[in-house]
Each structure stands twice: as structure tokens, then as C-alpha cells.
Amino acid sequence: MAVWVKKSECVGCETCLDVCPIGAISMSEGIAVIGDKCNSCGACVESCPHGAIKSDASDRKADISAFKDVWVVAETRQGNIRSCTSELMGCGRGLADALGQRLCAVLAGKEVSSHAGAMAENGADIVYLMEDKGLEEGLALPYVRAITDAVLEKRPAVVLFAATPFGRELAPRVSRRLGVGLTADCTGLDIDPETKNLLQTRPAWGGNLMATIISPDTRPQMSTVRPGVMKALPAEPGRKAEVVQLKVNIKPEDQRLNIQELKKELYKHVNLTEARVIVSGGHGVESKDGFGLLEELAGLLGAEVAGTRIAVEEGWLTPDRQVGQTGKSVCPELYIACGISGAIQHSAGMMGSKTIVAINTDPAAPIFAIADIAIVEDLFKIVPELITALKMKEGEN
Amino acid sequence: MDKLDIKVLIKQVPNTSEVKIDPHTGTLMREGMESIINPDDLHAIEAALQLRDTHGGKVTAISMGPPQAKDVLREALGMGVDECILLTDRAFAGADTLATSYTLGKCVLRLGRFDLVIAGHQAIDGDTAQIGPQVAEFLGIPQVIRAIRLEIRGDGLLAERTAEEGTEIVKSTLPALVTVTKEANDPRYLFVPLLMAAFEEDAPIRVWGGNDIGADEAGTGLKGSPTRVRRTFTPSHNKKIERLNGMPADMARTLVERLRERKVI
Numbered sequence: 001m002a003v004w005v006k007k008s009e010c011v012g013c014e015t016c017l018d019v020c021p022i023g024a025i026s027m028s029e030g031i032a033v034i035g036d037k038c039n040s041c042g043a044c045v046e047s048c049p050h051g052a053i054k055s056d057a058s059d060r061k062a063d064i065s066a067f068k069d070v071w072v073v074a075e076t077r078q079g080n081i082r083s084c085t086s087e088l089m090g091c092g093r094g095l096a097d098a099l100g101q102r103l104c105a106v107l108a109g110k111e112v113s114s115h116a117g118a119m120a121e122n123g124a125d126i127v128y129l130m131e132d133k134g135l136e137e138g139l140a141l142p143y144v145r146a147i148t149d150a151v152l153e154k155r156p157a158v159v160l161f162a163a164t165p166f167g168r169e170l171a172p173r174v175s176r177r178l179g180v181g182l183t184a185d186c187t188g189l190d191i192d193p194e195t196k197n198l199l200q201t202r203p204a205w206g207g208n209l210m211a212t213i214i215s216p217d218t219r220p221q222m223s224t225v226r227p228g229v230m231k232a233l234p235a236e237p238g239r240k241a242e243v244v245q246l247k248v249n250i251k252p253e254d255q256r257l258n259i260q261e262l263k264k265e266l267y268k269h270v271n272l273t274e275a276r277v278i279v280s281g282g283h284g285v286e287s288k289d290g291f292g293l294l295e296e297l298a299g300l301l302g303a304e305v306a307g308t309r310i311a312v313e314e315g316w317l318t319p320d321r322q323v324g325q326t327g328k329s330v331c332p333e334l335y336i337a338c339g340i341s342g343a344i345q346h347s348a349g350m351m352g353s354k355t356i357v358a359i360n361t362d363p364a365a366p367i368f369a370i371a372d373i374a375i376v377e378d379l380f381k382i383v384p385e386l387i388t389a390l391k392m393k394e395g396e397n
Numbered sequence: 398m399d400k401l402d403i404k405v406l407i408k409q410v411p412n413t414s415e416v417k418i419d420p421h422t423g424t425l426m427r428e429g430m431e432s433i434i435n436p437d438d439l440h441a442i443e444a445a446l447q448l449r450d451t452h453g454g455k456v457t458a459i460s461m462g463p464p465q466a467k468d469v470l471r472e473a474l475g476m477g478v479d480e481c482i483l484l485t486d487r488a489f490a491g492a493d494t495l496a497t498s499y500t501l502g503k504c505v506l507r508l509g510r511f512d513l514v515i516a517g518h519q520a521i522d523g524d525t526a527q528i529g530p531q532v533a534e535f536l537g538i539p540q541v542i543r544a545i546r547l548e549i550r551g552d553g554l555l556a557e558r559t560a561e562e563g564t565e566i567v568k569s570t571l572p573a574l575v576t577v578t579k580e581a582n583d584p585r586y587l588f589v590p591l592l593m594a595a596f597e598e599d600a601p602i603r604v605w606g607g608n609d610i611g612a613d614e615a616g617t618g619l620k621g622s623p624t625r626v627r628r629t630f631t632p633s634h635n636k637k638i639e640r641l642n643g644m645p646a647d648m649a650r651t652l653v654e655r656l657r658e659r660k661v662i
């Protein structure tokens with residue numbers, strides 16, 4: 001395969017100079033020239049905003065065997081590693097083992113080196129460390145630069161991001177810059193035993209349809225992965241990884257957006273995605289007082305209270321507690337659904353819960369189709385009894 | 398800031414909130430599904446119109462899709478958008494987000510100077526929320542994702558965006574790309590005379606194919622799409638359900654027992 005510049009279309013923007021992983025492109029008389037070093041990786045072809053770089057590749061098949069290892073892009077919050085990253089490490093470990101390749105954690109941020117040990121204990125064979133004061137949480141462009149450069153240099157087979165708001169802002173830009181596929185918000189990842197392709201399963205159509213997606217001809221294969229779905233591995237104290245520092249070359253154009261102010265948390269901090277037990281209510285709870293009852297139950301279980309969109313629209317709950325397609329996706333050990341019909345837009349956000357208890361007066365409510373334990377009864381009769389039963393010590397009843 | 402040139406990206410989608418599952422085969426019944434303008438995109442149009450009404454300028458709506466996607470562009474005209482481009486070409490079929498962002502991006506470049514591109518945050522069918530950031534990357538401009546408020550300040554953009562807890566005020570240079578969610582505004586109603594005019598022969602809707610935007614066929618449609626949908630299926634729930642019986646107090650006690658057995662409490 002060969003790569004060349006169509007001179008009539010090149011406007012001399014120099015974008016390709018930055019993109020070429022091996023520095024094979026130079027400028028001559030305002031036009032990009034591809035030099036002898038070119039290994040036809042094709043990165044510049046995709047990056048050219050004017051389509052001026054052409055290649056004779058009949059399809060985009062690059063030499064995919066050159067791409068190895070599974071990468072997990074770690075996400076920090078106020079400098080701490082988020083739990084979704086540990087989940088990705090658990091999942092990535094399984095994929096790396098299935099491929100017979102290494103699991104690498106990509107740690108990028110202002111000051112993140114202290115987390116390298118934890119990444120090793122979480123299953124990393126290699127930790128790629130990128131530190132720069134421009135890598136500010138919440139700003140996508142500097143991270144796009146750092147991660148794209150690292151991928152071009154090291155050529156991983158798989159790159160996983162958490163499908164957090166930040167991950168879903170960052171990953172699409174990285175995929176566009178690299179010209180590779182990206183599967184959104186995956187809830188299942190596997191390696192095809194024959195082709196070794198990454199099988200990426202995700203919900204679409206508001207949770208009504210599941211799709212398994214592959215990127216057979218391009219590398220790396222990239223996915224964002226829904227938080228709360230994959231399981232973290234127990235940390236292995238004393239496990240070691242090789243720590244490799246990578247250079248970060250943030251450019252002025254990566255700093256065209258900045259955060260002026262974080263409007264203080266609008267609501268009391270709630271972390272539904274990381275809750276072990278959730279007591280959830282819907283239209284059937286009828287009022288704010290009804291939710292008071294659910295709060296009492298939640299208090300006894302160490303649970304968070306959540307609900308349906310109707311409960312939010314009625315003003316019984318703040319919007320950050322909405323579960324479902326347009327709210328949070330949760331995956332607790334226990335989800336108790338009280339007075340919830342189980343519309344697909346709601347269940348899309350909680351179907352992955354380990355044990356689902358449904359309390360609903362209507363035996364035909366769709367929520368029962370996904371419940372493990374079904375109680376067809378008035379929640380105002382059950383919940384108070386449940387509170388009483390829980391207050392009794394184990395064995396007393 | 399002088400007059401603004403704003404492009405709005407809008408998508409025609411099936412109304413997925415009315416999806417029906419065939420009870421016999423368990424598959425999605427696509428026939429007879431109503432086509433609508435993607436809900437977030439109504440808010441994108443509204444945001445664009447509000448900025449235009451404040452600063453003057455022009456709003457161009459762009460949609461890639463089959464010929465019948467003209468319907469959503471007519472709706473955009475009915476809301477007050479100045480002109481539309483329908484990107485339709487056999488070669489565009491089967492596009493994933495990479496190919497879609499290439500095609501939309503090429504169209505924006507072809508139209509010349511612009512200050513803002515506004516898109517919906519997420520489409521209710523593909524559900525990826527990848528198009529906004531990928532178009533921004535293609536154009537080489539910054540992005541504000543999940544914006545709920547936009548303001549032109551000097552020669553830049555001041556926006557409020559949804560963060561995981563609360564909101565953030567961000568400042569960006571222009572041109573920039575913004576995606577909006579339904580919290581951003583209340584879309585205006587269609588203005589009937591404008592909507593009627595949108596059905597006239599001379600309505601300002603240009604229909605463009607790959608050649609018109611200078612797109613390389615290798616970058617559009619299935620050819621330009623690295624991802625392949627290998628299979629689709631409807632989510633199944635083959636769980637064993639236990640239904641509790643008896644008086645409320647009995648059921649409550651049994652439930653507590655079960656939850657302890659399962660070690661979830």
C-alpha cells in the first residue's frame with residue numbers, strides 16, 4: 001500500500017504533520033510531502049480535514065497483527081481512581097488472557113503516578129504513565145492528544161474507556177483522530193475464539209435492541225463500557241507491573257476550552273452507580289410522603305433511594321436519582337422496585353441488578369418479567385411490614 | 398460578535414418509545430413505526446434560533462438520511478431555520494458514526510465559514526452520542542457536550558454544561574461544536590405559514606450527494622465504516638422468578654429470609 005498527497009487539494013494546514021506517528025511528513029512550498037520513512041499506516045489519510053491524502057488501500061485493512069495488548073484508560077475524579085476503572089481492569093484482564101496478551105493501564109493526569117501500584121494490584125502488566133499539568137479532569141482535548149499519541153506509538157489491539165460522561169466525550173474524538181471504529185456504551189465484551197476479534201455487545205433503540213458489533217479490519221478496537229456492569233477483580237496485594245513513562249505533547253489548540261466554574265453540587269451527593277442496594281419507587285408511591293417510607297426502608301438496608309422518570313417529574317425525587325434510559329444505569333446487588341410498572345426505558349437502566357424484587361399490585365406489570373422475587377400486593381402494606389421484619393434481629397422471626 | 402453562522406445537525410429517527418416486540422418471534426417490529434425528528438435535535442434547533450434572533454445571522458439545518466428525511470428538514474423550516482441541506486446518496490448507506498461524522502463534517506466545510514455547529518446530544522435509535530464529538534474532531538474545533546445554556550461573549554462562547562453532579566460553566570473559542578439535551582430550552586411550535594412554505598417547490602432545501610460535498614467514497618457509508626453490526630437480538634430475561642404468597646407480614650418475613658440467603662442484605 002502507498003500513501004500520497006493530492007497536491008491540488010492540500011491547503012497546507014499541517015494537520016498531518018502532527019498525526020504521523022513516525023514524523024515522515026514534512027512541508028515543502030506550503031504542501032505536505034510524505035517522505036521515505038512512511039510505513040503506510042494510513043493515520044494521515046484519515047486525519048486530513050480536506051481529504052487530500054490518498055491511499056491505494058482497497059479497504060482499510062491495515063496490518064492488524066502488529067497491534068497487541070489490551071488497554072484500559074483510567075479515569076480519575078478529584079485525583080482518585082474511579083470504581084468504573086477497576087471494573088474495566090477486571091474485564092480487560094479476561095480479554096488480555098483470552099488473547100494471550102498484556103493488560104495495560106493508561107494513567108493520564110496532572111499527578112497520577114501514585115496510582116500505578118493500585119493498577120498493578122488490579123491486574124495491569126504494564127502501566128503507561130502520562131503526567132502533564134495540562135491534563136485537567138473534565139477537559140477532553142488534552143487527553144485526546146495524550147491518548148492518541150500513545151496509541152500511535154504503542155499500537156494496542158483493544159482500548160477500553162468507561163462510558164462515563166467524560167469517557168463518552170473523549171473516546172469518540174480519539175476514534176475519529178485515529179480513523180478507527182468505536183462501540184458505544186457496551187454491556188458485554190468477549191473475544192471471538194476463532195477470529196480473535198473483540199465482540200462488543202451494546203443496547204440500542206432505548207434498550208429495546210441489543211447489538212453485537214465488531215471492527216474486523218481496523219486496530220485498535222475501541223469501546224466505551226457502561227459503568228456498573230463489569231466486575232472488578234479483588235486486588236492482589238504485592239502484584240507488580242512495569243511502569244513506562246510516555247511523553248505528553250499538549251498543544252495550544254488543545255486548550256481552547258476551559259472550565260470557569262463548577263456550580264456547586266445541585267443536590268446532596270448521591271452515587272447511584274456505586275450503590276450496593278437501591279430502593280426504587282415509581283408512580284405507585286403516590287407522593288413525597290410515600291418516598292419517606294422508602295427512605296426509612298433504605299435507611300435500614302444502607303441503601304440509596306431512586307425512582308422512575310414519573311417520580312422525578314412529580315417532584316418526589318431530584319433528577320439525579322432517576323434510573324433508566326435518560327437517567328442513571330445502575331447495577332446493585334439488590335434493587336427493590338416499589339410501584340414501578342417496568343417500562344423498557346426504566347428497566348434498561350436496572351436490568352443488570354443482581355437480585356430484583358418487584359412489589360406491584362398489578363400481576364401483569366412488565367417489571368415482573370425481569371424480577372427474581374415477585375410480590376403482587378399493595379406496597380403500602382408490604383413496605384411497613386418489611387421495615388418491621390428488618391428491625392427484628394436475624395433469627396427472631 | 399457579528400452575525401452568526403450556525404449549522405444544526407438533525408436526524409430522522411423511528412419513534413423508539415413506541416417500539417413493539419413481536420410476541421411470537423420476540424423480535425422488534427419495525428414496520429409501521431412512525432418517523433420523527435430526534436427529540437434532542439428540536440432543542441438544538443431552538444438553541445440555534447435563539448442565538449440567531451439575538452445576534453442576527455443564519456441557521457442552516459443539515460440531515461443525512463434517505464430522501465424521506467426531507468420531512469425533518471421541513472419541520473426545521475417550520476420552526477424558522479433559514480435553509481437546509483439533505484445529504485442523501487446510495488453511497489452513504491450503512492454508515493457508522495465514523496462515516497456519518499465524515500459526511501456531516503465534509504458538508505459543513507463545503508458550506509464555508511461557520512461559527513457554531515449545534516447537534517443533539519444523543520439519537521434515540523443509534524444511542525451512541527458519538528456524532529457530536531466526532532464531527533468536532535473532524536472539523537478540528539473544541540466541543541461543549543450536554544450544554545444547557547449558551548451565550549456568545551465577546552468573540553467566544555460561554556456555556557453551561559451538565560456535569561455528573563451539578564453543572565459547569567465553560568468557556569471556548571469559536572468556532573465550536575455544541576451538543577444540547579432537553580434541559581436546554583423549550584422548542585418553539587411550528588409556525589404554520591413557514592411549514593406550508595416548506596412544502597413548496599422553491600423551499601430552501603438543497604439535496605446533495607457525495608460529489609457535491611467532495612466526499613471520498615472510501616470515507617462514507619458502509620465502505621467508510623470500520624464497525625459492523627454482527628448480530629442484533631432483543632434482550633431476554635430467562636430468570637427464575639419466585640412469587641411470594643400469603644399475608645403482607647408473611648411475605649415481608651419470607652422476603653427478608655430470601656435476601657439473607659442470597660447474602661444481599
Ligand SMILES: Cc1cc2nc3c(=O)[nH]c(=O)nc-3n(C[C@H](O)[C@H](O)[C@H](O)COP(=O)(O)OP(=O)(O)OC[C@H]3O[C@@H](n4cnc5c(N)ncnc54)[C@H](O)[C@@H]3O)c2cc1C
Pocket residue numbers: 281282283284285307308309310311322323324325326327328338339340341342343344345346349359360361362365377378379380414521
Ligand atoms: C424517550 C423516553 C425516555 C424515558 N426515560 C425514562 C427513564 O430514564 N427512566 C424512567 O423511569 N422512565 C423513563 N421514561 C418513561 C417510561 O416510559 C415510563 O413512563 C415510566 O418509567 C413509568 O414510570 P412508573 O413505573 O413510575 O409509572 P407507571 O407506569 O404509571 O407505573 C406505576 C405502577 O405502580 C403500580 N402501583 C400503583 N399503586 C400501587 C401500590 N399502592 N402498590 C404497588 N404498586 C402500585 C401500578 O400497578 C403500575 O404498574 C422515558 C420515556 C421516554 C418516551
Ligand SMILES: Cc1cc2nc3c(=O)[nH]c(=O)nc-3n(C[C@H](O)[C@H](O)[C@H](O)COP(=O)(O)OP(=O)(O)OC[C@H]3O[C@@H](n4cnc5c(N)ncnc54)[C@H](O)[C@@H]3O)c2cc1C
Pocket residue numbers: 181182183184202204205209210211213406407408409435437438441459460461462492493494495497501515516517518519520521522523524525526527528529624626629
Ligand atoms: C443497533 C445499532 C447499533 C449501533 N452501534 C454503533 C456503535 O456502537 N458505533 C458506531 O460507530 N455506530 C453504531 N451504529 C451506527 C449509528 O447508529 C449510525 O452511524 C448513526 O448514523 C449515527 O449514530 P447515532 O444514531 O448513535 O447518533 P448520535 O451520536 O447519538 O447522535 C447525536 C446527534 O448527532 C446528530 N446526528 C446523528 N446522526 C445524524 C445524521 N444522520 N444527520 C444529521 N445529524 C445527525 C444529531 O444532532 C443527533 O442528535 C449502530 C447502529 C445500530 C442500528
